[in-house]
Structure formats: structure tokens, C-alpha cells
Amino acid sequence: MSGDGPELLEAEDLSKSFGGLRAVDRLSFAVDEGEILGLLGPNGSGKTTVFNLIAGALPADRGRVRFSGRDITREPPSFRTRLGIARTFQLVRPLPNLTALDNVLVARLYGRGRSTALRTARDESLDLLSLFGLSQKATTSAHALTLAERKRLEIARALAARPQLLLLDEPLGGLTTTEVSAALAQFRRIQAEGITLVIVEHNVHAVRSLCDRVIVLNSGRLIAEGRPAEVLSRSEVIEVYLGKASRAALQ
Amino acid sequence: MRRQVVAVSLIALALVFLPALAPRDNVLNWVFLALLYGALAQSWNLLGGFGGQVNLGHAAFFGLGSLVTRTLWLNQVPLPLALVAGTAAATAMGVIIGAPSLRLRGPYFAIGTLAVAEILRITTANALPEVSFLPTTYLAGYRLLPRYYLALGLVSAVTFVAWWLTRSRFGYGLAAVREDADVAEAIGVHAFSHKLLAFVLSSLFAGMAGGLFAYYHVSYYLQFPFNPIWTFDALLITFLGGAGTVWGPLVGAGFFLLLRETLALRLVELHLLIFGIVFVLVVLVFPGGFVAAWRALATRSERSLQ
Amino acid sequence: MSSILLQNAIFGLLVGGLYGLGAVGLSLVFGVLKMLNVAHGELIMLGGYVSVWLFTLWRVDPFVSILAGGPALFLVGAVLYQALFRRLIHFHEEHKIKNSILIGFGLALILQTVAILVWEADERAVTPSYAGSVFALGGVVVPLSRFAALLLSFAALGGLHLFLTRTRYGTAIRATAQDEQAAALSGIPTGTIYLVAFALGSALAGVAGALVSVSDAISPAIGLNWTLKALIVVVLGGMGNIFGTFIAGLFLGVAESLSGFLLGNVYREVVGLALFLIVLSLRPQGLFARG
Numbered sequence: 039m040s041g042d043g044p045e046l047l048e049a050e051d052l053s054k055s056f057g058g059l060r061a062v063d064r065l066s067f068a069v070d071e072g073e074i075l076g077l078l079g080p081n082g083s084g085k086t087t088v089f090n091l092i093a094g095a096l097p098a099d100r101g102r103v104r105f106s107g108r109d110i111t112r113e114p115p116s117f118r119t120r121l122g123i124a125r126t127f128q129l130v131r132p133l134p135n136l137t138a139l140d141n142v143l144v145a146r147l148y149g150r151g152r153s154t155a156l157r158t159a160r161d162e163s164l165d166l167l168s169l170f171g172l173s174q175k176a177t178t179s180a181h182a183l184t185l186a187e188r189k190r191l192e193i194a195r196a197l198a199a200r201p202q203l204l205l206l207d208e209p210l211g212g213l214t215t216t217e218v219s220a221a222l223a224q225f226r227r228i229q230a231e232g233i234t235l236v237i238v239e240h241n242v243h244a245v246r247s248l249c250d251r252v253i254v255l256n257s258g259r260l261i262a263e264g265r266p267a268e269v270l271s272r273s274e275v276i277e278v279y280l281g282k283a284s285r286a287a288l289q
Numbered sequence: 290m291r292r293q294v295v296a297v298s299l300i301a302l303a304l305v306f307l308p309a310l311a312p313r314d315n316v317l318n319w320v321f322l323a324l325l326y327g328a329l330a331q332s333w334n335l336l337g338g339f340g341g342q343v344n345l346g347h348a349a350f351f352g353l354g355s356l357v358t359r360t361l362w363l364n365q366v367p368l369p370l371a372l373v374a375g376t377a378a379a380t381a382m383g384v385i386i387g388a389p390s391l392r393l394r395g396p397y398f399a400i401g402t403l404a405v406a407e408i409l410r411i412t413t414a415n416a417l418p419e420v421s422f423l424p425t426t427y428l429a430g431y432r433l434l435p436r437y438y439l440a441l442g443l444v445s446a447v448t449f450v451a452w453w454l455t456r457s458r459f460g461y462g463l464a465a466v467r468e469d470a471d472v473a474e475a476i477g478v479h480a481f482s483h484k485l486l487a488f489v490l491s492s493l494f495a496g497m498a499g500g501l502f503a504y505y506h507v508s509y510y511l512q513f514p515f516n517p518i519w520t521f522d523a524l525l526i527t528f529l530g531g532a533g534t535v536w537g538p539l540v541g542a543g544f545f546l547l548l549r550e551t552l553a554l555r556l557v558e559l560h561l562l563i564f565g566i567v568f569v570l571v572v573l574v575f576p577g578g579f580v581a582a583w584r585a586l587a588t589r590s591e592r593s594l595q
Numbered sequence: 596m597s598s599i600l601l602q603n604a605i606f607g608l609l610v611g612g613l614y615g616l617g618a619v620g621l622s623l624v625f626g627v628l629k630m631l632n633v634a635h636g637e638l639i640m641l642g643g644y645v646s647v648w649l650f651t652l653w654r655v656d657p658f659v660s661i662l663a664g665g666p667a668l669f670l671v672g673a674v675l676y677q678a679l680f681r682r683l684i685h686f687h688e689e690h691k692i693k694n695s696i697l698i699g700f701g702l703a704l705i706l707q708t709v710a711i712l713v714w715e716a717d718e719r720a721v722t723p724s725y726a727g728s729v730f731a732l733g734g735v736v737v738p739l740s741r742f743a744a745l746l747l748s749f750a751a752l753g754g755l756h757l758f759l760t761r762t763r764y765g766t767a768i769r770a771t772a773q774d775e776q777a778a779a780l781s782g783i784p785t786g787t788i789y790l791v792a793f794a795l796g797s798a799l800a801g802v803a804g805a806l807v808s809v810s811d812a813i814s815p816a817i818g819l820n821w822t823l824k825a826l827i828v829v830v831l832g833g834m835g836n837i838f839g840t841f842i843a844g845l846f847l848g849v850a851e852s853l854s855g856f857l858l859g860n861v862y863r864e865v866v867g868l869a870l871f872l873i874v875l876s877l878r879p880q881g882l883f884a885r886g
Contacts (some may be wrong), residue, residue: 115481116473148458150477395692569699
């Protein structure tokens with residue numbers, strides 16, 4: 039099922055329904071330590087639901103989630119974050135009336151390997167903000183930031199929790215071309231620091247250049263898995279994921 | 290920052306020495322009431338302002354604190370012990386009511402707490418319909434001074450907790466929960482336990498304020514402290530002054546009582562109309578209340594000076 | 596014994612019809628706007644005063660006053676929405692609910708105080724010639740005016756149902772309640788729909804208030820109690836579920852009346868609230884909601 043490294047996260051037989059709709063249907067996959075895994079699929083194929091099941095925002099109907107060998111299926115999201123799973127949201131969700139600094143600071147105070155001393159945590163948070171080019175905005179309320187700034191803040195906040203596994207939900211949506219290449223470089227730096235990434239993204243070029251491996255979902259089921267260039271050229275993937283019309287654009 | 294410390298210390302000193310300076314008891318009495326309302330509002334602020342959870346049943350904790358304290362005190366239990374028991378009862382009820390109600394989302398938390406408080410009020414009114422009078426032996430020794438200092442101590446304690454919320458790990462976690470509980474969870478904050486601790490702290494100080502009320506009043510209906518008016522006044526005062534700020538409830542309480550005193554002489558209801566209008570304006574236009582308005586003014590004038 | 600029980604149940608049903616109608620407007624507004632207007636009881640109080648006023652000035656029959664109370668409160672609702680609640684429409688759901696509760700709370704204070712300033716604090720009653728008349732129905736005594744009020748509550752509810760299912764506006768309101776974004780995408784002017792829904796909810800409070808005035812005295816202080824009853828009923832019936840709300844109203848009326856008879860009158864209120872808390876903790880989607 040998986041690539042080369044040791045498994046960091048294991049999803050086994052995961053299912054989740056909303057009313058009559060099966061959003062995730064008996065899905066099994068693994069994430070290897072240190073890789074960047076792309077999670078692909080058409081709209082409504084269950085990608086965000088998978089994120090919510092891994093992060094604990096939704097309870098699974100059946101199946102289990104293991105992280106570093108530990109069963110976390112029944113643990114609340116905050117506990118999973120403290121174990122080392124951090125996430126961003128598809129529509130950015132800053133804590134609107136807190137400053138950019140305080141957004142990051144809370145994660146620093148509560149995340150994995152947290153600093154409980156306020157002063158240390160604040161210094162570390164300021165370092166993170168400057169890493170993401172947000173030093174000037176430290177005392178600005180999060181709701182007053184631009185979309186690009188909020189997206190960077192969201193990733194800075196997730197990193198402040200010192201994750202081993204970072205889940206990025208459409209981190210490139212709404213960004214300009216220059217912002218996209220800056221973000222991709224940023225993700226590679228994050229990987230270089232030993233953090234494993236799972237990323238949901240529609241930008242095919244970005245997925246191709248960034249991901250070590252991709253898995254493709256359709257109607258909550260896994261339909262393909264492998265290296266991005268290889269998977270994206272399979273005809274069944276192209277048809278399901280992009281529709282026939284896009285085949286030309288992709289090749 | 291330093292200017293603020295100086296101002297607060299000066300006001301605190303003035304309050305400590307007020308009994309020696311104030312020529313008449315009615316001044317002291319007025320300040321006592323402001324402190325009592327300030328303490329109750331500040332206790333609401335711990336959960337409602339800092340935690341963002343609108344508790345409409347705050348009167349239940351004020352009422353229970355007063356009922357237990359009064360009953361024990363009038364049955365020869367020493368006052369400090371009676372106060373501790375009243376506070377403990379309110380705190381225990383905070384745990385009992387907080388745990389199930391804080392799991393409710395949307396409007397249900399507000400309605401649920403209101404319903405709990407109404408049940409307690411009606412039950413008390415049915416079971417203990419009588420007026421509680423201080424016996425003559427107690428009346429003979431009645432002094433305002435100890436009540437005043439107790440109120441001052443209470444306000445200081447609950448305000449200290451509010452101040453602690455602005456600069457502690459727990460306070461940051463609670464602020465995250467107020468802003469967005471899902472995001473708070475995603476960055477490691479256990480939302481429920483933060484809300485619950487804030488609820489328990491809030492009911493603890495409400496119960497203590499209730500005990501003070503029981504110690505202060507010569508005669509009242511035992512059901513009166515359970516009246517929803519205590520919740521509503523606390524909420525009103527907190528928002529007028531500034532919900533989620535350290536000094537808001539105290540500023541609000543001063544304003545509330547000042548306006549009530551001045552207007553009550555002329556027209557009984559006018560102050561309520563003004564409170565209602567100002568309150569709606571604060572919620573819609575100036576969510577930070579007086580304190581935020583003052584800060585905005587201060588920074589603006591500083592900028593124009595430079 | 597059984598006929599006394601039946602008598603109490605019937606009386607509860609008559610009161611419950613008013614609970615239901617009083618709550619339907621609140622439920623409609625919550626279903627469409629996701630706002631909880633806790634000044635709803637004050638709107639019922641205003642509706643009652645419309646009827647009291649018309650009766651004292653011109654001896655207008657309280658049942659006729661509905662025709663004035665409904666439209667008058669429709670206007671009041673429209674103004675309140677435009678001036679206050681409209682500003683919350685783009686908030687996130689959780690913040691929208693919280694702020695609507697706060698605004699409703701301030702509004703309740705304002706309306707109550709205005710009512711005291713205009714009409715003074717004492718109770719006012721409407722006393723038409725048929726006020727005390729009753730009729731017997733198989734050994735059960737039925738107060739005539741309360742019975743007529745129940746029939747009119749049914750009529751108002753039926754009218755609301757027809758409006759929501761048979762008219763373009765009604766369909767648009769239901770579509771907006773289902774999915775605001777989809778409704779907006781299909782060309783429904785959701786801004787107008789919100790205004791109409793809020794005004795309609797207020798108009799229902801106005802009608803309920805006029806019907807309350809037929810059998811109960813009106814005073815500025817009755818608002819809180821009616822809000823509380825409406826909230827209980829709305830939760831029992833399932834937020835936003837209009838028929839469930841009305842049935843829950845009848846149910847609460849009967850439950851209160853029977854428990855008042857069996858346990859003693861002082862506990863009738865407590866029974867309603869306790870019922871409410873039990874439902875809230877076990878079945879927060881309401882007794883009559885699907886799923």
C-alpha cells in the first residue's frame with residue numbers, strides 16, 4: 039500500500055456517512071514519515087472528510103486511525119494536536135479578534151512540545167511570524183490581514199504546534215502565481231525540517247512538482263495510488279478526476 | 290502601561306481609605322453597591338466576556354450563594370464559615386450545571402441556563418416564600434464597614450482572576466475557544482475543559498457575591514436573589530463597560546449605578562430605556578464597550594499629539 | 596375524577612394553542628435567519644396592547660383587532676430588522692446566534708420600558724360582553740373566548756402553511772431556510788426574504804398577542820414569561836420546525852395543566868421547564884424533528 043519509509047499515520051477501513059451519503063467508504067491508506075503525500079479527487083470525493091477524520095474534528099463511523107503506532111480513533115482533536123498532528127482549514131480560519139502574534143502564541147502554548155513559559159513562547163512565536171514574513175503584522179488583528187497573509191498565518195499557527203504531521207487543505211487556493219511558488223518553496227523547507235505533509239490541492243502542476251506520492255479518491259473510495267506523474271497519466275484517474283475534456287490539458 | 294498601574298493604585302488606595310474620608314454613610318453605601326454589582330458583573334465576565342459563552346442563568350449561582358450563606362449565618366454559624374459554604378454550594382452547582390450545558394451548541398446553552406435558573410427561582414419561591422429578617426441581636430451589631438471591606442476584597446479577587454486571564458496560558462486558550470472552538474481544538478486547546486473551568490470560576494464568584502448580599506441586607510425575600518434581573522444587570526453592566534476586558538465590568542457598574550441614582554429620582558423607568566439603547570448600540574457598533582472606546586480615543590489623541 | 600382530568604386537559608389545550616402560536620413566529624425567524632429574537636415575548640405584549648388600545652378607545656372587538664395587530668407588528672418587525680438585526684446577517688452562525696440573543700435582550704428592555712412609559716405598569720384587560728361565557732361539551736366546560744382563540748390559532752397556522760407552500764414568497768422563504776447560498780445562486784433576493792421572514796414572525800407575535808388579550812390581562816412585564824414559554828416550545832418542537840412547534844405548544848399546555856392539577860398549581864411552571872431540560876439533554880433536535 040505505501041512507499042518506502044516507516045509509517046507515521048495509518049488509516050484502516052475508515053467510513054463516514056452524512057445522512058444517506060457515504061462521504062468516506064472503507065478507506066485504508068498510510069502516510070510515510072518524511073514524505074509529501076497528495077490527496078486528490080473531484081469535489082465531493084471526501085478529501086476534506088478524510089482530513090477531519092484524521093484530525094479528529096469528526097468521529098469515524100467505523101475503522102481506525104493510528105499515529106506513530108498508537109490508536110487515536112477515539113481521541114479528541116486537541117489531544118491529537120498535542121501528539122503531533124496539525125492542520126489548516128480549507129477556508130482559512132484565523133482567530134479573528136486575536137492579533138497575528140496571539141494566534142500563533144496559543145498554538146505554541148498548547149501544541150506538541152509546548153513552551154509553558156509565556157515569554158519563551160512569545161519569542162518563538164515572533165520567530166515563526168518573521169519566517170512567514172508577518173513580523174510587521176504581529177500586533178494586527180487577524181481579521182484585518184489580507185487573504186495571502188491569513189493563509190501564511192494559518193500555516194505558521196499550525197507549525198507553532200510543532201507537528202510531526204501537517205495536513206494542508208487547499209493551501210494554494212486564491213493565491214497568485216508568485217505567491218504559489220513562494221508557498222511551494224515554503225512547503226519544501228517544512229519537509230526538509232522532517233515534517234511529514236499531507237496536502238489536498240487542485241493545482242495539478244503544484245501537486246506534480248511537490249508531492250512524492252499521491253492517492254486519488256472518488257466517492258470516498260481509493261481508486262489510485264503511486265508517483266504523481268504516473269498516477270496522473272492513468273486514464274481511469276483522468277476520467278474520474280478531471281473529466282475527458284481535461285485529458286489534453288494534462289498531457 | 291505605567292500610567293495605568295498608577296491610576297489603578299490610586300483608585301484602590303482611595304477605596305481603601307474612603308470610609309475614613311466619607312462623611313456620610315450613604316456615600317459608603319453607594320460605593321458598596323457599585324462594588325457588589327461590579328463583582329457580580331465581573332464574575333459573569335469571566336465566562337461571558339473572556340469565554341464568549343452567554344450564560345443567562347447567572348442569578349442561580351448568586352441566589353444559591355445568598356440562600357446558603359443567609360440560612361447558615363442566621364442559624365448561628367460564624368459568618369466566614371457561612372460564606373465559604375455558600376460559595377462552595379454555588380461552585381458545586383457550577384460543576385453540576387456546567388458539565389451538561391456546555392456541551393450544548395448554538396442557542397441552547399443560553400436557553401438552558403435560563404431554564405435552570407428559573408426552576409431554582411420558582412422552587413425557592415414555593416418552598417421558602419417568606420421574607421428573611423435579621424434578628425434584633427444581629428441588627429444591634431450591624432455595621433456597614435465590614436461589609437464594605439468584604440465587597441472591596443471580593444471585587445479585587447475576581448478582578449485579579451480577570452487580569453490573570455489576560456496574561457496566562459489558560460487565558461489564551463480560553464480566548465481561542467471564544468473566537469472559534471474548532472480552531473482552538475485544532476491547535477491543542479481542549480475546548481470543553483476550558484469552558485468548564487471558566488464556568489466554575491464564574492459561579493464561584495457569583496456565589497460569593499450572593500453571600501455578601503445575604504450579609505448586607507436587613508430583610509429581603511429569599512427568592513429575590515434568584516430573580517433573572519441579577520443576570521440581566523450583570524450582563525448589561527459587563528457589555529456597557531466592555532465584555533472581555535479587565536476593567537469593563539467595574540466601569541460599567543459605576544456608570545450603571547450613577548445613572549440609576551440620578552434618574553430614579555425624576556423618572557423611575559428612564560434609566561432602563563437609556564441602558565437598553567446604549568446596550569444595543571454597544572453590541573452593534575462598539576463591541577468593546579466603554580473601555581475599548583476609551584482606548585481608541587487615547588491612541589488617537591496620542592497620535593495627534595506626536 | 597376522569598372528567599376533571601379531561602376538563603384540565605381541555606383547558607391545557609386551549610392555553611397550549613396560544614403557546615404554540617406565540618412560538619411559531621420565533622421558530623420561523625430562527626429557521627430562516629438563524630437568529631434567536633429573545634424580545635419575541637415583548638412583541639406579543641405589543642400585540643396585546645394594540646388590542647387593548649383599540650378596545651378602550653373604540654370598543655373594537657379583540658378578535659377583530661387581530662386584523663390590526665398582525666399588520667402593525669409586521670411593520671414593527673420590518674423596522675426592527677432593518678435597524679438592528681440586518682447587521683448580523685453576515686456573521687458566522689455561532690456569532691450570529693449569540694449577537695441576536697444580545698440584541699434581543701436589549702430590545703426587550705427597551706420595549707418593556709417604553710410600554711411602561713406609554714401604558715403604565717398595571718395590568719389592562721379587554722372585557723367584551725361575552726368575556727365570561729362558557730359552553731358545555733359532554734360534561735366539560737369550555738370558555739367560549741378561549742375556544743374561539745384556539746380556532747383562530749389554527750386558522751393563523753393554516754394561513755401560514757398556505758403562504759409558505761403556495762406562494763412564490765413562501766417558497767422562496769423555505770428555500771432560503773434550507774440553503775441560503777443555493778437560494779441566492781438561483782436568484783432569490785435573500786436580503787428581502789430575511790426582511791419578510793422576520794416581519795412575518797413578528798406579525799405572528801402580534802396575532803398571538805391579540806388572542807392573549809382575549810382571555811388574559813396585558814401588562815408590560817408579560818414579555819419575559821412569553822419569551823420563556825416560546826423558547827421551551829420551540830426547543831420541544833425542534834428549532835425551525837413550524838408544525839412541530841405548534842404541536843409542542845399544545846403539548847406544553849396540556850402537560851402544565853395536568854401537572855398543575857396533579858402536583859399542585861405552584862409546580863406547573865417547573866414541570867414545563869424540567870421537561871424542556873430533559874428534552875434538551877436527550878434530544879436537542881426536538882421531540883418532533885425527523886432524524
